[in-house]
Amino acid sequence: MTVPYSHSKHEHDGFERPTVRERGSRGPRVFASGDLKLLALALIAEQPCHGYDLIRRIESMFDGAYSPSPGVIYPTLTFLEMSALVTCGVDDGKKSYSVTEAGRLSLEEQAAALQEVHLRIESSRRMLHGHDRPPQIHEAVYNLRHALQKHHGRWSPEEVRRVRDLLNDTAKAIIDGPSVSESSNE
Numbered sequence: 001m002t003v004p005y006s007h008s009k010h011e012h013d014g015f016e017r018p019t020v021r022e023r024g025s026r027g028p029r030v031f032a033s034g035d036l037k038l039l040a041l042a043l044i045a046e047q048p049c050h051g052y053d054l055i056r057r058i059e060s061m062f063d064g065a066y067s068p069s070p071g072v073i074y075p076t077l078t079f080l081e082m083s084a085l086v087t088c089g090v091d092d093g094k095k096s097y098s099v100t101e102a103g104r105l106s107l108e109e110q111a112a113a114l115q116e117v118h119l120r121i122e123s124s125r126r127m128l129h130g131h132d133r134p135p136q137i138h139e140a141v142y143n144l145r146h147a148l149q150k151h152h153g154r155w156s157p158e159e160v161r162r163v164r165d166l167l168n169d170t171a172k173a174i175i176d177g178p179s180v181s182e183s184s185n186e
Helices: 035-046 051-061 070-082 101-109 111-128 135-149 157-176 180-185
Strands: 086-091 094-099
Touching: 035 051, 035 070, 035 094, 035 101, 035 111, 051 070, 051 094, 070 086, 070 094, 094 101, 101 111
Parallel strands: none
Antiparallel strands: 086 094
């Protein structure tokens, strides 16, 4: 089943969306909740650094397309320090951060989460550089989100399983790529 997608603001099928970002609106969110703390901890574990150095290292991960602001980095460093995951010393008159043993243990415990952060960074980097999905895929994702929002809201256990299985099967099929039979039919 194909969900209709409206390219016109004048059609009222429930799938309208603004076509232009309003001036001054924020760009796409680069990090999920907790990602920056985990990434900062991992980068400090690789090499102790100053806050500004950390900003530049993260910026280089995005090939310059994104740079975290000092207003985000320094509170993150303060949180890591207050959590005893990093220590702060002074090097050439600047604060320098190093990982603690507790920080290393935390990184070991969160290895899978850190891997997910790196995958999201790669995806964000591609998106910020314009290597994002084709417009047809954006439309399909948009339609899926709106179909879920327009769902009647009666989430019986059977309906939860049905929708979950549809979404999981689709995700798996996307990851697996085209099957041999699909490839030979093209």
